[in-house]
Amino acid sequence: MNMKNFILKGDICFSRSKEELSCVEQGYLVCTDGICRGVFREIPQAYAGLSVQNWEHAMILPGLYDLHVHAPQYAFAGTGMDLELLKWLETRTFPEEERYADPEYARKAYGLFARKLKESATVRACIFGTIHREATQILMEELEKTGLKTMVGKVSMDRNASAGLLEPGPFAAARSVCQWLDGVSGKYENVKPVVTPRFVPACTEELLGELGKICEERKLPVQSHLSENPSEIAWVKELCPWAESYAEVYEHFGLLGMPEAPAVMAHCVYSGESENEKKLLRENPVYIAHCPQSNTDLSSGIAPVRRYLEEGMLVGLGTDIAGGHKMSVFQTMAEAIQVSKLRWRLADDSLAPLRTEETFYLGTKGGGSFFGKVGSFEPGYELDAVIIDEERLSTPARLSMKERLERIIYLSEDRDVVGKYVAGEKIF
Ligand code: GUN
Ligand code: FE
Numbered sequence: 555m556n557m558k559n560f561i562l563k564g565d566i567c568f569s570r571s572k573e574e575l576s577c578v579e580q581g582y583l584v585c586t587d588g589i590c591r592g593v594f595r596e597i598p599q600a601y602a603g604l605s606v607q608n609w610e611h612a613m614i615l616p617g618l619y620d621l622h623v624h625a626p627q628y629a630f631a632g633t634g635m636d637l638e639l640l641k642w643l644e645t646r647t648f649p650e651e652e653r654y655a656d657p658e659y660a661r662k663a664y665g666l667f668a669r670k671l672k673e674s675a676t677v678r679a680c681i682f683g684t685i686h687r688e689a690t691q692i693l694m695e696e697l698e699k700t701g702l703k704t705m706v707g708k709v710s711m712d713r714n715a716s717a718g719l720l721e722p723g724p725f726a727a728a729r730s731v732c733q734w735l736d737g738v739s740g741k742y743e744n745v746k747p748v749v750t751p752r753f754v755p756a757c758t759e760e761l762l763g764e765l766g767k768i769c770e771e772r773k774l775p776v777q778s779h780l781s782e783n784p785s786e787i788a789w790v791k792e793l794c795p796w797a798e799s800y801a802e803v804y805e806h807f808g809l810l811g812m813p814e815a816p817a818v819m820a821h822c823v824y825s826g827e828s829e830n831e832k833k834l835l836r837e838n839p840v841y842i843a844h845c846p847q848s849n850t851d852l853s854s855g856i857a858p859v860r861r862y863l864e865e866g867m868l869v870g871l872g873t874d875i876a877g878g879h880k881m882s883v884f885q886t887m888a889e890a891i892q893v894s895k896l897r898w899r900l901a902d903d904s905l906a907p908l909r910t911e912e913t914f915y916l917g918t919k920g921g922g923s924f925f926g927k928v929g930s931f932e933p934g935y936e937l938d939a940v941i942i943d944e945e946r947l948s949t950p951a952r953l954s955m956k957e958r959l960e961r962i963i964y965l966s967e968d969r970d971v972v973g974k975y976v977a978g979e980k981i982f
Pocket of ligand 2: 622624779820874877
């Protein structure tokens, strides 16, 4: 029996666009060969033979997509949250990431990270490792076992880091990426590599150039950080005075993605302040990973997400563990709304706060499109789905489907995720 042919029956919600939420009470979600064939009020004749799983007191949603998360930082998430970015990197992050030189430590820490990700509502994620090849391969092994679809990067850095995280020069650092890529090539079904310069302050121009060549030659995507914090941006100006914007440094070295392999740039809190940077983000296949919890925890600022959407940029959500403290994209959706309201109230009342439809879209279909045709239940999409049990959220109030979804976004926890499918494959 093909396990990827089935029907899920229950209350179903998904995004068609950033404005349009589609909700069907007691609908039938049909999956054949791992592909969604649509949501129906009655089972179409053509699918009459498929097995039907009935979910009550639950909501069936597309899975969630985390465009930016640091696996090695899960081990210290929730600590050091009274610091700003650069101090936090120096005093908390780099010392912890140094520990991944030890494969035994990496196995323990990455096993816990993979388990947490598997239990969450996240179905696909774009993940940073550390500079260490062996540890990054261990991370890939642990993730492969979860069945989730992930992109993993061995981090590159050859300046402005602690001694234990400095690779010995740009060419050795680039060679290390190639060795890692050759070592993992074809090994995993679910985990794919992504080229990962940490950010401009930690990579010499020679290294950025070499990484751009690797992306081009191997047709690989890239992930990094962009315009997160004012001191970071000033530092990039000092390091690369020739560039009109921070994004131009990545663009100059071929690190803003290509059509077959887009880029993810985390944060972009201040990208709206530079016409040059906005133009580059519009004209290149770049996903902005909006990470509101991290931007609050590290007092980075609030990205003008509505403006980015209006201007046609690609935007998804990221938890940015451990800049953010919780590895929940539902929580990220809630906080995207919260910070957009504060931004509107305190800084710029010309930009309306985000609406539920919009943030749900960002965490599903919007960010999901980085991984392919996923994140919706429209026909032809790969079937990623999560089942959220609503027992714990039960209330005597009469709620609409949208209100139930809002409560799931704001109140649900990993323990409420009782079923999960990725590309039609049952995870649990
Ligand atoms: N910029 C460079 N490295 C990091 C990191 O690990 N986390 C965050 N939030 N920003 C960064
Ligand atoms: Fe980050």
